Amino acid sequence: xxxxxxxxxxxxxxxxxxxxxxxxxxxxxxxxxxxxxxxxxxxxxxxxxxxxxxxxxxxxxxxxxxxxxxxxxxxxxxxxxxxxxxxxxxxxxxxxxxxxxxxxxxxxxxxxxxxxxx
Amino acid sequence: xxxxxxxxxxxxxxxxxxxxxxxxxxxxxxxxxxxxxxxxxxxxxxxxxxxxxxxxxxxxxxxxxxxxxxxxxxxxxxxxxxxxxxxxxxxxxxxxxxxxxxxxx
Numbered sequence: 001x002x003x004x005x006x007x008x009x010x011x012x013x014x015x016x017x018x019x020x021x022x023x024x025x026x027x028x029x030x031x032x033x034x035x036x037x038x039x040x041x042x043x044x045x046x047x048x049x050x051x052x053x054x055x056x057x058x059x060x061x062x063x064x065x066x067x068x069x070x071x072x073x074x075x076x077x078x079x080x081x082x083x084x085x086x087x088x089x090x091x092x093x094x095x096x097x098x099x100x101x102x103x104x105x106x107x108x109x110x111x112x113x114x115x116x117x118x
Numbered sequence: 119x120x121x122x123x124x125x126x127x128x129x130x131x132x133x134x135x136x137x138x139x140x141x142x143x144x145x146x147x148x149x150x151x152x153x154x155x156x157x158x159x160x161x162x163x164x165x166x167x168x169x170x171x172x173x174x175x176x177x178x179x180x181x182x183x184x185x186x187x188x189x190x191x192x193x194x195x196x197x198x199x200x201x202x203x204x205x206x207x208x209x210x211x212x213x214x215x216x217x218x219x220x221x222x223x
Binding site: 044045046047058060061094096099102103104105106108109110111 | 148149151153159160161162163166167170172204206208211212213214215216217
């Protein structure tokens with residue numbers, strides 16, 4: 001059974017960089033596409049970016065200038081960095097696996113709340 | 119591509135059948151998936167490619183549609199079905215609908 005687990009600080013100051021890591025267990029990161037999706041409190045879901053094992057990436061255009069996604073296949077992990085954060089970036093951040101045939105998210109982490117506040 | 123769900127909220131009773139609609143701002147063929155989300159939990163995949171049931175999902179859930187108009191139907195609602203439902207397109211990048219909250223009447 002594939003499991004994903006997010007980790008990282010729960011509080012980030014405005015203008016700083018948000019950093020999160022997702023650890024994948026129960027399966028290899030060397031297949032599929034690995035994603036970050038966020039959900040502001042009380043709101044809907046927003047896709048951020050994906051990466052595959054080779055480092056191929058795809059970003060949401062509205063966040064592209066602030067987002068970096070990377071992968072460490074030796075640790076079965078992938079990471080997200082979001083720079084110049086503001087209160088609007090406060091959200092639950094999920095990592096998720098994308099099946100790249102008809103492109104659906106089949107496994108998700110439990111999510112981690114990141115609050116942007118001084 | 120913008121995804122619009124209707125209704126935004128819905129009240130129903132156990133045993134009822136309900137239908138949720140999702141409309142895309144342009145044709146997405148059948149690149150449409152449905153998720154269920156309960157409070158404090160991650161979304162759970164129900165339907166992929168518009169009408170394919172994900173493994174382990176009860177058969178009372180079904181999806182249909184193509185192009186711009188899609189529906190999620192739940193027959194004979196069970197207590198565990200009261201949740202928020204999201205559609206998601208994967209034709210061009212990935213976007214979600216705003217969600218439909220299904221509440222117990």
